[in-house]
Amino acid sequence: MEPKSIYGLINGCLVDLHYRQDLAAELALSKVANLINHEQHSWKKDLIEHVFSPSTAEEILSIPLSINGGLDVLFWTTDSRGQHTSKAGYNFLMHQASREAPSSSSFVLFTAGFWKGFWASTALPRCKQVSWRVVSGYLPLRAKLIRRHVDVDPGCNLCAEESETEEHLFMHCPSTCQVLFASPLSLRVDNFLTFADFWRHIHELHDSEVMALVQTTIYMMWEARNHHQFQQRPSSMEDILQRVASVQAEVRVGASAPATIERNVAWCGPNRGTYKCNFDA
Numbered sequence: 064m065e066p067k068s069i070y071g072l073i074n075g076c077l078v079d080l081h082y083r084q085d086l087a088a089e090l091a092l093s094k095v096a097n098l099i100n101h102e103q104h105s106w107k108k109d110l111i112e113h114v115f116s117p118s119t120a121e122e123i124l125s126i127p128l129s130i131n132g133g134l135d136v137l138f139w140t141t142d143s144r145g146q147h148t149s150k151a152g153y154n155f156l157m158h159q160a161s162r163e164a165p166s167s168s169s170f171v172l173f174t175a176g177f178w179k180g181f182w183a184s185t186a187l188p189r190c191k192q193v194s195w196r197v198v199s200g201y202l203p204l205r206a207k208l209i210r211r212h213v214d215v216d217p218g219c220n221l222c223a224e225e226s227e228t229e230e231h232l233f234m235h236c237p238s239t240c241q242v243l244f245a246s247p248l249s250l251r252v253d254n255f256l257t258f259a260d261f262w263r264h265i266h267e268l269h270d271s272e273v274m275a276l277v278q279t280t281i282y283m284m285w286e287a288r289n290h291h292q293f294q295q296r297p298s299s300m301e302d303i304l305q306r307v308a309s310v311q312a313e314v315r316v317g318a319s320a321p322a323t324i325e326r327n328v329a330w331c332g333p334n335r336g337t338y339k340c341n342f343d344a
């Protein structure tokens with residue numbers, strides 16, 4: 064029998080699934096659960112490679128499985144309440160289409176005005192750089208590394224409950240989701256459908272202090288994640304907010320410090336019997 068072609072969602076991407084309908088029927092494969100080895104929390108690799116086309120099998124096998132083996136629940140991750148609506152579905156597909164456009168990256172999701180306000184903020188350059196990588200989708204998050212076939216654990220290393228994506232790490236992770244709300248901004252990130260919506264909202268406030276505070280907080284959340292991952296040093300929400308406050312204080316001191324006065328020093332020749340060498344770094 065010819066391979067049957069249907070469309071399905073794999074890792075949030077619409078893909079063409081080719082599978083052998085006769086084999087699927089023969090092996091009574093009607094659910095995704097039939098493809099999972101539940102004791103070992105792993106895919107049934109041989110079975111998948113037998114039933115699906117090589118490209119589809121590769122896509123399926125690249126999907127991370129829960130390491131905790133939790134119970135299945137119906138949950139729409141792009142909605143803060145976990146519920147699917149047609150509007151949320153439409154926004155999700157538009158978001159995916161933008162990400163996969165030939166011009167690539169989430170740059171297409173933001174206007175030139177957004178980026179002007181983004182770079183004009185008073186945050187430290189390193190905070191703006193990391194935030195730029197977050198907005199542009201360039202952070203080496205585990206979910207991305209897995210798609211590039213890097214052998215890493217796909218789970219968030221702060222909570223081990225979900226895949227590590229921008230949305231998870233900065234919006235939904237139990238370890239960080241309260242940080243922006245507890246900050247002087249009192250921002251509820253779960254009010255936003257996507258992370259891009261969150262950034263657009265910040266831009267539309269047209270307040271460079273707010274943009275700077277968000278960029279600094281995002282930087283500190285990323286730093287906390289790295290401390291936890293590479294140095295096994297966990298950070299509490301209070302630790303992150305404390306670091307944000309100290310960086311903000313540093314920025315304010317720098318802004319109010321008097322500018323260095325440049326003095327014109329007239330060149331004079333060397334003393335008798337000595338040489339003088341002038342050079343520039």
Ligand SMILES: [Zn+2]
Pocket residue numbers: 219220221222223224225231232235236237238
């Ligand atoms: Zn997490």
